[in-house]
Amino acid sequence: MLMLVCPYCGVTAEETEFAPGGEAHLSRVGPDGSDEAFEAYLFARANPKGVHLERWRHAYGCGKWFLAARCTATLEVFGTYPAQSKGPPPAVLDRIADRRGAGAAARVGRGAPDAS
Numbered sequence: 001m002l003m004l005v006c007p008y009c010g011v012t013a014e015e016t017e018f019a020p021g022g023e024a025h026l027s028r029v030g031p032d033g034s035d036e037a038f039e040a041y042l043f044a045r046a047n048p049k050g051v052h053l054e055r056w057r058h059a060y061g062c063g064k065w066f067l068a069a070r071c072t073a074t075l076e077v078f079g080t081y082p083a084q085s086k087g088p089p090p091a092v093l094d095r096i097a098d099r100r101g102a103g104a105a106a107r108v109g110r111g112a113p114d115a116s
C-alpha cells in the first residue's frame with residue numbers, strides 16, 4: 001500500500017485519496033525549441049525501476065499539487081515536498097542516499113538544488 005503525506009495539510013493517507021500527475025520537474029519547451037525537444041517534452045517520460053520523482057494532487061483533501069520521491073519497485077516513500085520546489089529538498093536526498101546509496105540520490109538530485 002502506498003501511503004503519502006500531503007506537505008501542505010499534513011494528512012497521511014492511502015494513495016486513493018490522491019491523484020497521480022506523472023513525472024516531476026519537467027521543463028517546458030519554449031517557442032524557440034526544436035521539434036525534437038518539444039516531442040520529448042510531450043511524450044518522453046522516465047520509467048525507472050527505483051527512485052522516481054512524481055507529481056501528486058491531494059484530490060480528496062486540500063486539492064493542492066505536491067511532489068513525492070518514492071521507489072517504483074517497493075512503494076517506499078522518501079518524502080514529499082511543495083510543487084514549487086526546483087528539486088528534492090536536502091532532507092529527502094539524504095533519506096534516499098541513506099536507503100538507496102549516494103548514486104540514487106545524485107541521479108534524482110542532479111542539477112536541481114532545492115530553491116525553497
Ligand SMILES: [Zn+2]
Nearest residue numbers: 006009058062
Ligand atoms: Zn493536502
